Amino acid sequence: MIKKDQIKTKKPKDYWNKRAAIFAIVSIIITWIIGYAINNEAPPDCKMVLPSADFCKPLDNDSFEGVIQNEDRTETIVGWASLNEAPGYAGPVKVMVGIDPAGTVLGTYVTSNSETPNYYERIENEKFLEEFIGLPVISPFKIGEEIEAVTRATVTSNAIAEAVRTASYTIAETQLGLEVETIIEPIKFGAPEIAILGLYLVGYIGHRGNFKYKKQVRWLSLIIGMVYLGFIFNIPVTVANFTSLLLGYFPNWRTNLYWFFLMGGILFVSTVDNKNPYCQWFCPFGAAQECLGAIGGARLWSPGKSIRRNLEWIQRGLAFGAIILGLLMRNPGFSSFEIFGNLFSFTGSWPQWVILVIVLLLSLFIKRPWCNYLCPIDPIMDLVLASHRWIKQEFRKIWQLKNLKKNS
Amino acid sequence: MATQKPQKKFLDKFILTLVIACMVLIVTHQINNLVDYNTPEATATQRVTNSNQYVVDGEIKDEDILEDWFTPTPNHNNQNPNN
Amino acid sequence: MYEKFAYFTTPQFWFFMGILFVGVAVGLKVFFEDKGFEMNWWKWLLTALLWFLIFFSVMAAFTFLGEGETRGFWIGLALFGVIDIILGVGLWRLLSGGKKVPAKS
Numbered sequence: 001m002i003k004k005d006q007i008k009t010k011k012p013k014d015y016w017n018k019r020a021a022i023f024a025i026v027s028i029i030i031t032w033i034i035g036y037a038i039n040n041e042a043p044p045d046c047k048m049v050l051p052s053a054d055f056c057k058p059l060d061n062d063s064f065e066g067v068i069q070n071e072d073r074t075e076t077i078v079g080w081a082s083l084n085e086a087p088g089y090a091g092p093v094k095v096m097v098g099i100d101p102a103g104t105v106l107g108t109y110v111t112s113n114s115e116t117p118n119y120y121e122r123i124e125n126e127k128f129l130e131e132f133i134g135l136p137v138i139s140p141f142k143i144g145e146e147i148e149a150v151t152r153a154t155v156t157s158n159a160i161a162e163a164v165r166t167a168s169y170t171i172a173e174t175q176l177g178l179e180v181e182t183i184i185e186p187i188k189f190g191a192p193e194i195a196i197l198g199l200y201l202v203g204y205i206g207h208r209g210n211f212k213y214k215k216q217v218r219w220l221s222l223i224i225g226m227v228y229l230g231f232i233f234n235i236p237v238t239v240a241n242f243t244s245l246l247l248g249y250f251p252n253w254r255t256n257l258y259w260f261f262l263m264g265g266i267l268f269v270s271t272v273d274n275k276n277p278y279c280q281w282f283c284p285f286g287a288a289q290e291c292l293g294a295i296g297g298a299r300l301w302s303p304g305k306s307i308r309r310n311l312e313w314i315q316r317g318l319a320f321g322a323i324i325l326g327l328l329m330r331n332p333g334f335s336s337f338e339i340f341g342n343l344f345s346f347t348g349s350w351p352q353w354v355i356l357v358i359v360l361l362l363s364l365f366i367k368r369p370w371c372n373y374l375c376p377i378d379p380i381m382d383l384v385l386a387s388h389r390w391i392k393q394e395f396r397k398i399w400q401l402k403n404l405k406k407n408s
Numbered sequence: 409m410a411t412q413k414p415q416k417k418f419l420d421k422f423i424l425t426l427v428i429a430c431m432v433l434i435v436t437h438q439i440n441n442l443v444d445y446n447t448p449e450a451t452a453t454q455r456v457t458n459s460n461q462y463v464v465d466g467e468i469k470d471e472d473i474l475e476d477w478f479t480p481t482p483n484h485n486n487q488n489p490n491n
Numbered sequence: 492m493y494e495k496f497a498y499f500t501t502p503q504f505w506f507f508m509g510i511l512f513v514g515v516a517v518g519l520k521v522f523f524e525d526k527g528f529e530m531n532w533w534k535w536l537l538t539a540l541l542w543f544l545i546f547f548s549v550m551a552a553f554t555f556l557g558e559g560e561t562r563g564f565w566i567g568l569a570l571f572g573v574i575d576i577i578l579g580v581g582l583w584r585l586l587s588g589g590k591k592v593p594a595k596s
Contacts, residue, residue: 137577255456303424311427318434325438337434349440351433357569358426363455364580366423373427 018390021383024320031327032246041331046081049098049107053078061170067097079106082170086162088113089256090240090333091249095163099171103137104176108164111157113331120333122150122347128157132164137172138180141165158255185254192235192258195228200265203281218280222287230284234344237262237278239322239376242330246323266381271388276381279371285340286371289363296364301372311373319376338376345381496557515542528586541582545575 003110046056046064053066055251062083062245067075079100085092093113108129113120123129131147141161143149149157172178199221206217229235241263251259269277279286292298302308318337325335339356342348348356356376362369371378498504519538523530548571555563 101432111490292577295577295584297584301420301423307424314431318431321438325442335438337437349437351437351440353569355433355490355571360573361576362423362426364577369427374430 011201017386020316021387021390024383025387027320028246028323028327033325035328035330038328042084044096044109044111046096046098048082048109048111049096051107056081059174061174063170063174066173067111077101078197080171080175081146082167083111083161084167084170085254086159086166087251088159089251089259090244090336091247091331093156093163093165095131095160097164097167097171099137099168099175103169103172103176105132105137105139107136108132108160109346110160113333120156123156123160128160137168137176138177138178139168140181140183141168155251155256162252185252187257188255190259191228192233193261194226195233196258196261196265199225199229199282200261200269200277203277207275207277207281219282222283222290225282226284226287226291228284230288230340234286234341235262236338236340236344237266237377238336238338238340239319239380240326240332240336242380243323243326246327247330247332249332267384268385270381274385274388276385279377279381281379283371285343286287286368287336288343289359289370290369292360292363293367298363298367301366301369315373315375316379316382318374319379322376323380339370523586526587529588530586534586537582537585541575541578544571544578548572548575 047053047067050066054069056064056066058064064081066078068078070076073147079098081096081098083096094111096109096111100106128150139146141147141164143158143161147161169180172180202221206214266278322335322337326332339352342352342356349378359370550562550565555567
């Protein structure tokens with residue numbers, strides 16, 4: 001006869017999920033603190049933008065004076081450098097600008113940025129930084145006028161231009177005694193903002209259980225998401241958005257309302273409705289996979305319970321790793337490994353290209369392979385939804401206990 | 409029915425291999441990023457002067473993705489006598 | 492390097508290519524008959540278009556290779572290859588009338 005304690009009872013799935021969630025949250029907090037501590041940068045050398053200077057004298061307002069030591073021990077000022085930052089898509093972009101005594105921009109240098117590396121490469125390849133050289137210090141540095149933005153890196157281009165403007169105006173006012181115009185960016189409420197709000201509305205109406213045309217509305221929402229959020233604007237949700245949120249890197253609300261609608265909307269709907277509106281209703285890459293699935297007659301693939309569970313843990317591990325790396329480097333774009341940029345704006349590293357080809361071909365035969373086995377957003381949303389559910393359960397228990405005590 | 413079982417098993421293994429390959433490639437991508445992050449960047453003097461030769465001419469404003477991909481690489485020796 | 496590929500510009504090569512084209516066309520006809528596909532003029536037209544697309548994709552990719560553009564070769568192969576496979580699978584489903592042999596485990 002088998003004794004009860006000899007029977008191995010498997011722990012319920014929720015047991016490991018809860019412990020993994022607690023471990024993840026605690027690790028994120030600890031990594032955030034470590035990242036903050038190790039990323040205190042030394043001030044950059046002003047010779048990066050004032051190459052003829054012998055040394056740099058620090059001034060107020062994160063500025064430096066570049067001087068040459070003459071033979072008679074006097075000093076000649078060759079220019080000034082100023083450091084400033086502006087919010088890019090995934091975090092602040094810090095720029096150092098060099099100005100000569102005649103009030104012309106001598107050089108620009110990005111000292112740090114958090115943009116996705118492949119997008120930042122476009123800035124470097126297009127020699128965007130050199131467009132500022134030779135412009136007067138009081139120039140408005142407006143994208144579309146004196147400066148051309150880099151295609152498909154417009155948010156980063158705008159951030160650099162804003163940082164250059166602020167840094168130059170600092171030198172203009174403090175060192176050259178010039179009057180500068182304060183430029184206030186107009187609030188941008190355009191097609192991306194309208195598209196995302198429209199998609200949330202469609203999703204809200206369409207996902208009601210008894211809605212007659214749920215299937216058709218869902219396809220419409222997916223196609224609009226794929227075309228607008230994907231191919232036209234290339235602004236899907238990535239793990240960099242969540243890492244930015246954790247780091248407190250919010251983009252400029254005047255020019256990036258879309259980001260606030262997107263992230264705010266997802267978190268709001270998840271907490272209120274306990275559902276993930278984005279993945280199934282308007283994720284552009286999910287939509288692309290479903291379109292290919294419709295062409296190829298894709299079906300759900302399940303490799304067996306235990307393999308499925310292992311793959312799920314690896315998927316969670318990859319997402320967790322991406323967030324931890326981003327927090328350690330204080331650089332959200334750094335660890336974002338999604339292949340959306342490859343499909344929608346032909347930007348990405350060679351491993352991502354190989355993954356894209358595999359995923360696109362697999363999507364013909366199996367349903368949403370990226371979403372089900374590789375996407376980092378899925379585990380993040382699972383964590384958000386599950387944590388919300390558990391916290392609600394705990395509060396309910398406490399409330400019930402309180403009521404019991406009251407009644408007894 | 410018996411002949412379909414090994415076929416399905418093979419397909420399952422094939423798809424599983426591809427999925428695991430993608431996971432390995434994701435890790436490769438992250439390692440590449442880490443390695444590039446620690447490599448010293450080009451100095452600002454290279455940016456302020458015009459010393460670097462780029463494949464795509466920096467004056468092209470309307471970016472043409474396909475032209476960028478299929479533009480002849482540097483040191484290209486055009487072997488075709490018709491060109 | 493160009494001299495190595497001079498054969499591909501000779502009339503004999505194109506003669507063999509002609510045989511290949513006709514062979515493929517006849518082979519496809521027999522293959523579709525065996526599979527029980529009901530073909531009509533526009534299905535044949537789509538099949539021919541796909542065949543030419545595949546042919547030109549391979550030609551383009553290997554022309555890049557022949558010109559010494561290995562990067563263009565790999566990108567061309569990946570880009571055109573994926574498009575060709577997607578369209579090929581779509582065409583197959585169209586020709587087979589959407590019927591799929593259910594996978595029995």
